Amino acid sequence: MSLDLGSRQRAMLAEMGLRIFEPLPHPGMDTPPEPARQAAGKPALSAGVVQPIQPAPREMAHEPVVSRAGIDLMEWDALEKAVASCRACQLCDGRRNTVFGVGDRHADWMIVGEAPGENEDLQGEPFVGQAGKLLDNMLKALGLDRHHKVYIANVLKCRPPGNRNPEPQEVAQCEPFLRRQVELLQPKIILAMGRFAIQSLLGSPEPIGKLRGRAHQYMGVPVVVTYHPAYLLRNLAEKSKAWADLCLALEVMRAQPVAPAR
Numbered sequence: 001m002s003l004d005l006g007s008r009q010r011a012m013l014a015e016m017g018l019r020i021f022e023p024l025p026h027p028g029m030d031t032p033p034e035p036a037r038q039a040a041g042k043p044a045l046s047a048g049v050v051q052p053i054q055p056a057p058r059e060m061a062h063e064p065v066v067s068r069a070g071i072d073l074m075e076w077d078a079l080e081k082a083v084a085s086c087r088a089c090q091l092c093d094g095r096r097n098t099v100f101g102v103g104d105r106h107a108d109w110m111i112v113g114e115a116p117g118e119n120e121d122l123q124g125e126p127f128v129g130q131a132g133k134l135l136d137n138m139l140k141a142l143g144l145d146r147h148h149k150v151y152i153a154n155v156l157k158c159r160p161p162g163n164r165n166p167e168p169q170e171v172a173q174c175e176p177f178l179r180r181q182v183e184l185l186q187p188k189i190i191l192a193m194g195r196f197a198i199q200s201l202l203g204s205p206e207p208i209g210k211l212r213g214r215a216h217q218y219m220g221v222p223v224v225v226t227y228h229p230a231y232l233l234r235n236l237a238e239k240s241k242a243w244a245d246l247c248l249a250l251e252v253m254r255a256q257p258v259a260p261a262r
């Protein structure tokens with residue numbers, strides 16, 4: 001496929017260590033807006049849907065305090081508060097912050113990663129640190145940024161201790177939150193980053209290499225898979241594959257029917 005690139009996007013590709021070998025016309029694309037935090041107003045939980053939750057002592061049992069049916073009815077702010085109070089699995093014991101997600105709640109693009117790492121746990125935001133910077137550069141190459149036109153979330157909202165792989169029961173407990181985020185966002189494309197996120201979303205044990213290059217589905221939304229930015233930082237030769245995955249995602253996204261304005 002061909003992809004129109006502006007000078008800024010070319011610069012971003014250069015930051016990713018990628019070169020464009022064929023001349024491409026100037027796209028006339030809008031300059032990406034400067035990053036800006038979303039307003040943080042949070043209304044109270046919906047009465048009758050969510051039980052008020054008090055901070056729980058560490059010895060409290062790990063059990064869902066909000067039903068799956070309750071989660072399925074939540075709007076954004078109630079959902080974020082439910083995650084912040086969640087004690088449904090053991091990961092709540094070691095977290096410093098829950099990591100709900102960040103970005104444009106009307107975005108066409110959704111990025112899904114695995115779980116918070118140390119920096120994410122500290123800051124309460126997904127994809128920060130060096131891997132986050134690389135993701136930002138990848139998004140800029142597409143004329144996007146993490147606060148506009150993109151929403152970023154993880155499969156798990158709390159950090160696994162020592163960055164270990166998540167346990168199946170932790171994924172099962174946390175998945176309703178991600179499902180509701182997808183339902184509320186209604187993205188045109190999900191870009192799943194990293195083996196764990198991909199296998200969780202697609203329910204497939206296949207390695208990334210066998211799942212790349214075509215669109216999959218999650219809740220009716222097309223899913224394109226690629227490598228996690230942290231992996232790309234350790235394996236620079238794979239960046240060209242990641243760029244090909246971004247181009248495929250853009251192609252799939254553009255092929256989606258135009259939805260009514262939200």
Ligand code: SF4
Pocket residue numbers: 083086087088089090091092098156157158170173174
């Ligand atoms: S990882 Fe998910 S299910 Fe487990 S405590 Fe955190 S928010 Fe709840």
